[in-house]
Amino acid sequence: DAGVTQSPTHLIKTRGQQVTLRCSPKSGHDTVSWYQQALGQGPQFIFQYYEEEERQRGNFPDRFSGHQFPNYSSELNVNALLLGDSALYLCASSFRGSGVYGYTFGSGTRLTVV
Amino acid sequence: QKEVEQNSGPLSVPEGAIASLNCTYSDRGSQSFFWYRQYSGKSPELIMFIYSNGDKEDGRFTAQLNKASQYVSLLIRDSQPSDSATYLCAVNGAGNTDKLIFGTGTRLQVFP
Numbered sequence: 371d372a373g374v375t376q377s378p379t380h381l382i383k384t385r386g387q388q389v390t391l392r393c394s395p396k397s398g399h400d401t402v403s404w405y406q407q408a409l410g411q412g413p414q415f416i417f418q419y420y421e422e423e424e425r426q427r428g429n430f431p432d433r434f435s436g437h438q439f440p441n442y443s444s445e446l447n448v449n450a451l452l453l454g455d456s457a458l459y460l461c462a463s464s465f466r467g468s469g470v471y472g473y474t475f476g477s478g479t480r481l482t483v484v
Numbered sequence: 485q486k487e488v489e490q491n492s493g494p495l496s497v498p499e500g501a502i503a504s505l506n507c508t509y510s511d512r513g514s515q516s517f518f519w520y521r522q523y524s525g526k527s528p529e530l531i532m533f534i535y536s537n538g539d540k541e542d543g544r545f546t547a548q549l550n551k552a553s554q555y556v557s558l559l560i561r562d563s564q565p566s567d568s569a570t571y572l573c574a575v576n577g578a579g580n581t582d583k584l585i586f587g588t589g590t591r592l593q594v595f596p
Binding site for chain 2: 469
């Protein structure tokens, strides 16, 4: 039973560029939530996707956008990268009915903006 | 005031001792409280959650919740060097089961 898969594991981008991160949820899960974890901080909720729509959004600017596909996989896009966007980006999948009680986190994508 | 506060540590305890990790939260409507363990560079792993006042035990771990004091703690008995990690406290708000608000985490070091 595959867990949550995130790609790539690491990447380095230049300030001002755009980046796309990907997440494949655990089998049987239909909801994907994205979190940003800056160094030395706890994860912060970015947004959540269910039924291909953004259902909730945290306090992040419009530069952060996402998408969910019919197979429940999801993408996180960040435009006009800033140095402060450097962080570990975590995807958590769950089954809608279980909410946060059913979260399974992926291993994350480490983004470095230079 | 941060929504979820933790002492960043590090908390250093000898092997075999009890490690006590503390967390306070600001939203009195918070319903459920979670403890995650995160090894350096890895993703968070759920240890346990609690939603009723009192204690909840799972193996060497005990979560304690006091809603009146807005306080939740995690006790780790018989601490092992493999318990050395950052422990994240998280809450989800009243009526909102779909996102977690995390504290900054407490780094625990268990020395032999």
